[in-house]
Amino acid sequence: MPIKFINRSVLSTQKMGKFLASIYGISRSTSMRICRQLGVSYTSPISEVPSTKREYIENHFRHRPLGIDLQRRVQNRVSDKIRFGGYSGLRLSQGLPSRGQRSKTNAQTSKKKFKFKLSMISKN
Numbered sequence: 001m002p003i004k005f006i007n008r009s010v011l012s013t014q015k016m017g018k019f020l021a022s023i024y025g026i027s028r029s030t031s032m033r034i035c036r037q038l039g040v041s042y043t044s045p046i047s048e049v050p051s052t053k054r055e056y057i058e059n060h061f062r063h064r065p066l067g068i069d070l071q072r073r074v075q076n077r078v079s080d081k082i083r084f085g086g087y088s089g090l091r092l093s094q095g096l097p098s099r100g101q102r103s104k105t106n107a108q109t110s111k112k113k114f115k116f117k118l119s120m121i122s123k124n
Contacts, residue, residue, distance in 0.1 A: 012046055013047065014046055015044065017042030018042075024066065026061075081098075
């Protein structure tokens with residue numbers, strides 16, 4: 001049976017730590033730290049976590065952007081940098097690293113991501 005938790009519908013059998021780590025903006029180490037602080041097992045189902053501890057987690061993340069809100073903020077910041085035309089915006093628009101990394105022999109991951117984004121844009 002689904003439970004409403006952190007503005008998401010979650011199966012009650014889903015593991016607490018795995019669920020927290022699946023949210024965009026919460027890393028695996030952060031979810032493990034939260035579970036450890038509350039004294040909840042990382043592998044315990046959400047239905048077995050007391051409601052007071054679930055409320056604490058919800059309050060902890062209430063004022064932080066998560067999921068699609070965080071993705072939009074990041075995307076807006078990148079598009080702002082590109083629009084302003086600064087050096088980092090120029091590098092981002094070319095699909096290159098923008099923080100001073102070497103790009104002659106490295107930066108293959110960044111270039112691949114850029115090619116993938118271009119192909120997705122051209123299909124639409």
